[in-house]
Amino acid sequence: MKIGKKNIHKLNDYLWEIPASFRPQYMHVPARILASEILLDEIMEDRSLIQLVNVASLPGIKGASMVMPDVHEGYGFPIGGVAATAYPDGAISPGGIGYDINCGVRLMLSPLQRFEVTDRLEELSKEMYAQIPSGMGKGGNLVLSDRQMREVLKEGAAWAVAQGYGQKEDLAFMESHGKLDMADPRLVSERAKKRGKDQLGTIGSGNHFVEVDYVDEIFDTAIANAFGLEKGQVVILIHTGSRGLGHQVATDNIKTLMAAMEKYGIKIPDRELACVPFNSEEGQNYFKAMCAAANYAWCNREVISWEARQAWKNVFGTRGGNLKLMYDVAHNIAKLENHTLNGESAMMIVHRKGATRAFGPGFSELPEAYREAGQPVIIPGSMGTCSYVLAGTAKSMEITFGSCCHGAGRRLSRTAAKKQVNAPVLKEELRSRGIYVEAGSFKGIAEEAPVAYKDVNEVVETVHASGIAKKVAKLRPMAVVKG
Amino acid sequence: MNIEYLPHTADIRMKIKGETPMQLFLAGLLGMSHILKENVCRETPEFRKKAEIKLSAPDLTCLLIDFLSEVLSISYTEKAIFCRMEDVVISENNLAATLFGTGISSLDEEIKGVTYHEAEVRKNSSNCWETLIVFDI
Numbered sequence: 001m002k003i004g005k006k007n008i009h010k011l012n013d014y015l016w017e018i019p020a021s022f023r024p025q026y027m028h029v030p031a032r033i034l035a036s037e038i039l040l041d042e043i044m045e046d047r048s049l050i051q052l053v054n055v056a057s058l059p060g061i062k063g064a065s066m067v068m069p070d071v072h073e074g075y076g077f078p079i080g081g082v083a084a085t086a087y088p089d090g091a092i093s094p095g096g097i098g099y100d101i102n103c104g105v106r107l108m109l110s111p112l113q114r115f116e117v118t119d120r121l122e123e124l125s126k127e128m129y130a131q132i133p134s135g136m137g138k139g140g141n142l143v144l145s146d147r148q149m150r151e152v153l154k155e156g157a158a159w160a161v162a163q164g165y166g167q168k169e170d171l172a173f174m175e176s177h178g179k180l181d182m183a184d185p186r187l188v189s190e191r192a193k194k195r196g197k198d199q200l201g202t203i204g205s206g207n208h209f210v211e212v213d214y215v216d217e218i219f220d221t222a223i224a225n226a227f228g229l230e231k232g233q234v235v236i237l238i239h240t241g242s243r244g245l246g247h248q249v250a251t252d253n254i255k256t257l258m259a260a261m262e263k264y265g266i267k268i269p270d271r272e273l274a275c276v277p278f279n280s281e282e283g284q285n286y287f288k289a290m291c292a293a294a295n296y297a298w299c300n301r302e303v304i305s306w307e308a309r310q311a312w313k314n315v316f317g318t319r320g321g322n323l324k325l326m327y328d329v330a331h332n333i334a335k336l337e338n339h340t341l342n343g344e345s346a347m348m349i350v351h352r353k354g355a356t357r358a359f360g361p362g363f364s365e366l367p368e369a370y371r372e373a374g375q376p377v378i379i380p381g382s383m384g385t386c387s388y389v390l391a392g393t394a395k396s397m398e399i400t401f402g403s404c405c406h407g408a409g410r411r412l413s414r415t416a417a418k419k420q421v422n423a424p425v426l427k428e429e430l431r432s433r434g435i436y437v438e439a440g441s442f443k444g445i446a447e448e449a450p451v452a453y454k455d456v457n458e459v460v461e462t463v464h465a466s467g468i469a470k471k472v473a474k475l476r477p478m479a480v481v482k483g
Numbered sequence: 484m485n486i487e488y489l490p491h492t493a494d495i496r497m498k499i500k501g502e503t504p505m506q507l508f509l510a511g512l513l514g515m516s517h518i519l520k521e522n523v524c525r526e527t528p529e530f531r532k533k534a535e536i537k538l539s540a541p542d543l544t545c546l547l548i549d550f551l552s553e554v555l556s557i558s559y560t561e562k563a564i565f566c567r568m569e570d571v572v573i574s575e576n577n578l579a580a581t582l583f584g585t586g587i588s589s590l591d592e593e594i595k596g597v598t599y600h601e602a603e604v605r606k607n608s609s610n611c612w613e614t615l616i617v618f619d620i
Contacts, residue, residue, distance in 0.1 A: 046492045072492045072493055073491065073492040073493065074493065074494070075494060075598040075600035075601075075617045075619060076598065076599075076600050079493060098595075098619070099595035099596035099619045100595055100619075135589065191556055191560060194560050195556070195559050195560060204593060205590075205592075205593045206593060206620060244559050247595045247596055248556060250595075250596055251552050251555075251556065251596055251597075254596075254599070255545075255549060255552070258541075258545065258599070259541065270599075270600060271544075271545075271599035271600070271602070272598050272599045272600035274599070410492050410493045411492070412492070413490045413491055413492055413493070414493075414495070414620065415488065415490065416490065441591075443591070
């Protein structure tokens with residue numbers, strides 16, 4: 001099946017639609033693409049749109065299956081996909097969340113300016129690399145007992161705070177305050193727990209990283225002030241998820257749900273979209289295990305923040321001040337949320353796979369200081385380019401179920417990136433531009449080279465122009481730590 | 484060549500072939516092990532790690548994906564990569580095998596999951612079993 005421009009209707013400059021009539025035998029709703037025309041042409045080059053069309057077949061899907069402008073081909077769902085299904089009997093699909101449950105990003109603010117850290121960057125990046133365990137399948141410094149594991153899965157980031165690995169003030173500045181109440185540790189397999197036992201406080205590998213950035217440009221002064229951002233300020237960006245524990249929860253449940261589909265008479269065009277009714281026994285078991293894995297991920301990012309704070313203190317001492325959490329957002333998750341569709345408000349199960357929640361001003365979960373501004377949305381770019389802080393808007397609630405993009409989006413396969421990029425040369429080139437890279441391997445640097453990604457500026461301009469999020473600040477990297 | 488790595492924007496797409504289902508499963512095992520640690524099976528003289536596997540699945544495609552998922556999980560929990568299969572019994576819905584591998588202290592690539600996406604075990608025009616497998620990286 002090939003999807004061409006002739007199959008895509010333009011709704012406006014940034015919204016495109018493949019009508020349900022394209023595959024009436026299984027599409028329950030249209031498929032929508034939020035993208036500029038330039039990005040749409042790029043998106044059509046891989047299989048993202050076929051996967052988007054398949055998502056429109058999920059039982060109980062509401063409105064439209066959607067992709068954000070950073071979309072790229074995944075497996076089952078495209079990466080950058082959003083699907084809302086009816087509560088309580090619409091589909092829950094682990095494929096719509098991904099193997100890395102609650103992969104997400106957080107941004108921490110320092111009181112120091114760029115000029116105050118420039119001559120200590122090499123030392124800082126080495127100290128960060130030493131303090132924050134990274135790399136393929138690597139364990140960390142904490143080994144959880146069975147009781148501690150249950151507490152982490154139940155309490156999320158609050159566990160780290162209670163144990164002295166976090167700051168109490170951080171909790172208000174996390175999506176869902178770093179904890180999903182429906183988590184049930186008993187539904188996480190022993191194997192998953194075993195895989196997660198020694199991985200708390202580790203970033204892993206692939207596109208996960210810890211980055212030292214500075215605020216290069218402010219676009220919206222009022223919102224930047226509310227978020228505590230100022231020009232020249234040094235900030236720390238952390239990107240990772242639930243590690244092996246989350247991967248195992250997904251693996252265990254996709255298998256279970258696939259076997260259960262027949263019982264519920266569900267037929268889907270791709271097995272990786274395996275799903276069951278949310279309110280079925282299998283659906284509830286998966287959702288509660290997913291919530292537990294999401295809590296593990298929030299706890300993981302909180303412990304990594306503690307490690308980053310240690311590294312920061314070791315380098316700058318008391319003059320470095322405290323690293324304050326600006327916000328922490330998930331981009332691989334399913335949440336129960338209220339949304340209004342065709343004038344009617346209803347609870348929905350919102351799947352975001354490579355997409356960020358972007359709720360607008362007035363959202364009661366937000367800390368008071370952010371309530372008028374809207375929810376912070378953090379968009380990491382590729383290694384040598386820039387990242388963005390955005391703010392969610394009321395319009396995102398109207399057209400994307402309160403969702404936004406999650407990054408630049410890959411455009412080159414890892415193999416192609418490795419063929420095109422000479423990693424030692426790239427490392428030196430980045431160094432000459434003032435960016436220190438501490439990585440476990442040159443292979444990891446090549447795979448994550450800027451050339452492997454879309455232009456993050458074009459992606460962010462698209463979401464800004466479409467009105468689903470507002471540009472607040474642009475960040476530029478100074479040091480990158482990765483596995 | 485029974486193992487071929489094909490382009491995929493973000494993940495790894497692998498095509499495997501085998502004259503029998505057992506050869507196909509072995510190609511899947513070796514292909515996955517090579518992703519985790521390049522050439523580990525070729526360069527290891529002796530396989531001291533052992534794991535018993537017993538699985539059931541609705542069809543041969545699910546059986547293959549579930550087999551690789553099971554091996555991957557054991558690889559992470561036991562910190563080992565598996566390269567050989569013995570005492571193999573495979574039917575349309577069941578698999579039993581003893582795996583042999585080697586302990587490892589680091590990986591070249593971390594596989595998050597073995598997906599069912601695009602997987603379809605079938606006989607091709609040369610009467611060979613084949614399928615695609617997409618790994619989430």
